Amino acid sequence: MKPAEQRDADGPGAAPDAEHPQEKPVAARPPFDVPDGYPVAGYRVGAFLGAGAWGSVYAAEAPDGTPAAVKLLGPVRSSPGQRRTLAQMAAGELRFSRRADHPHLIRTLIVVTVEDPDRPELDGAVALVMERAARSLQDVLAAARAGTAVPGAERILTEVCAGLTHMHRAGWVHGDLKPANLLLMPDGTAKIADFGLTAELEGTHAYAPPLGSPDHVPPEWWSQRTGARGVALRPSADVWAFGVIAHQLLTGGLHPFLGATARARSLAAQAYARGAAPLRLDQALPARWRPVVAACLAADREERARTDLTALVARATARPAGRRRAVRAGAVLLTCAAVLLALTGGPEPAGPVAHRAASPLPGAIPAGSDVPTAYRGMIEGAARRCPEPEITPVLLAAMLKAESGFDPNAARPETGEYGIAMWTPAVFEAWSKAANHDGPKSYLDPGDAIAAMGNYVCWLDQQLKRRGFTHDLPALVTAAYRTSDKSVAAAGGVPERVRPHVDTVLRYLADYGG
Numbered sequence: 001m002k003p004a005e006q007r008d009a010d011g012p013g014a015a016p017d018a019e020h021p022q023e024k025p026v027a028a029r030p031p032f033d034v035p036d037g038y039p040v041a042g043y044r045v046g047a048f049l050g051a052g053a054w055g056s057v058y059a060a061e062a063p064d065g066t067p068a069a070v071k072l073l074g075p076v077r078s079s080p081g082q083r084r085t086l087a088q089m090a091a092g093e094l095r096f097s098r099r100a101d102h103p104h105l106i107r108t109l110i111v112v113t114v115e116d117p118d119r120p121e122l123d124g125a126v127a128l129v130m131e132r133a134a135r136s137l138q139d140v141l142a143a144a145r146a147g148t149a150v151p152g153a154e155r156i157l158t159e160v161c162a163g164l165t166h167m168h169r170a171g172w173v174h175g176d177l178k179p180a181n182l183l184l185m186p187d188g189t190a191k192i193a194d195f196g197l198t199a200e201l202e203g204t205h206a207y208a209p210p211l212g213s214p215d216h217v218p219p220e221w222w223s224q225r226t227g228a229r230g231v232a233l234r235p236s237a238d239v240w241a242f243g244v245i246a247h248q249l250l251t252g253g254l255h256p257f258l259g260a261t262a263r264a265r266s267l268a269a270q271a272y273a274r275g276a277a278p279l280r281l282d283q284a285l286p287a288r289w290r291p292v293v294a295a296c297l298a299a300d301r302e303e304r305a306r307t308d309l310t311a312l313v314a315r316a317t318a319r320p321a322g323r324r325r326a327v328r329a330g331a332v333l334l335t336c337a338a339v340l341l342a343l344t345g346g347p348e349p350a351g352p353v354a355h356r357a358a359s360p361l362p363g364a365i366p367a368g369s370d371v372p373t374a375y376r377g378m379i380e381g382a383a384r385r386c387p388e389p390e391i392t393p394v395l396l397a398a399m400l401k402a403e404s405g406f407d408p409n410a411a412r413p414e415t416g417e418y419g420i421a422m423w424t425p426a427v428f429e430a431w432s433k434a435a436n437h438d439g440p441k442s443y444l445d446p447g448d449a450i451a452a453m454g455n456y457v458c459w460l461d462q463q464l465k466r467r468g469f470t471h472d473l474p475a476l477v478t479a480a481y482r483t484s485d486k487s488v489a490a491a492g493g494v495p496e497r498v499r500p501h502v503d504t505v506l507r508y509l510a511d512y513g514g
């Protein structure tokens, strides 16, 4: 319900330069030559598992044979700038590992500095001993088939979401969320790893070394200035990365932004953030996950920051179990009944029969219509709150039918519209105060979406009257909902581009006897 021209256009833009954050270099081979069985804090170091920009990871074993992994941060003989970054990363890992503990975060068991003057290449290296995983999601994606979700993708995402939410609530930003840093344990449990860039929030943001992985940093990251303490890092950066990872896992490795190289994909993401290109999620992404990924990939970081990741993921993974639905629908109906009671001051029967009691309302929804029973009370309640005579239950019902076909999971990611009332998340924020309850509201919740829609449509009607429109108000309000009251005023009526949509709504309205 928001036209493309209203999209935020505060995109970042430029490619990185010396003052801006830099991509992480990736080590091709281990910088440390570690002999087999080399002792680190009582653990015996074994096979090389992999190397990142700043460390190499080796399999290890505790004295009792418990598997572990040892990450050696280095190289030790590096430039003063690199040593500073390394020290900052090691301190970050240490601080975080001392404070955080969660079933979906890799546990760091010990952090020690290697002291071995006979091996100058190892002497002074920081070693982190951690739980050993079986493989990373990077490995899983390497074997994935494009277009097919990796096995257990939804469970993995739910677990990663739990770990990430725990971090954010505890006041930390991961700062480098990507498939290589998401590990699967031998029993398949997913855990977040690599806390080298993890930083503690100081108010709204944290500071981290200006390093990032181009496929997973948010678009605004590229245009940040690097200050003395590094770059500002916000939880919204992790939320963006989660959106990219969800898209990758659920589509067998496809990145949400097209491009042959990571740099090309990051430029495509920046173009999208500037409003120069729409978000085009791959067809293979399941419909119920589209709102999650689209919310995580909101171009505006403030909007992203408001994303309730846990709620969105829970909604995406909720099984359409008849009983749960029925219970929820029942609860929603009870809420509606309570609202009707409060509004009318008289007793209303609860449940589906509530509509019968409300039927004297002009423009009431006919009993035999296709408006789903579960939504009738919500629609009538939303219309009843508006004092304008044009805003009737049947008008709202006709609009909802044309917008989404009454589908609470409807999604038009290309225009950023979601849910039964096809709300644009940022616009919903402003109108969601109409919802019938305190606490977080969601445009994916039919009760919240319809209540907010009634409020907004009522306001549009009043605006149009203020602008001097007196005729065809249902058509004009419908057009304004798809565009804006300004566009309707500028066109002097229904703008041509939304005429087919308005005609559809008027046809449904006539079917409902409105």
Ligand SMILES: Nc1ncnc2c1ncn2[C@@H]1O[C@H](COP(=O)(O)OP(=O)(O)OP(=O)(O)O)[C@@H](O)[C@H]1O
Pocket: 024, 025, 026, 049, 050, 051, 052, 053, 054, 055, 056, 057, 069, 071, 106, 130, 131, 132, 133, 134, 135, 136, 138, 176, 180, 181, 183, 193, 194
């Ligand atoms: N606890 C662990 N258990 C098993 N394998 C691990 C563990 N931690 C890391 N690895 C493996 O070692 C590789 C290197 O990890 P590391 O954290 O050093 O770098 P990275 O995450 O790949 O890149 P970067 O550090 O540049 O972000 C990982 O890709 C992963 O496959």
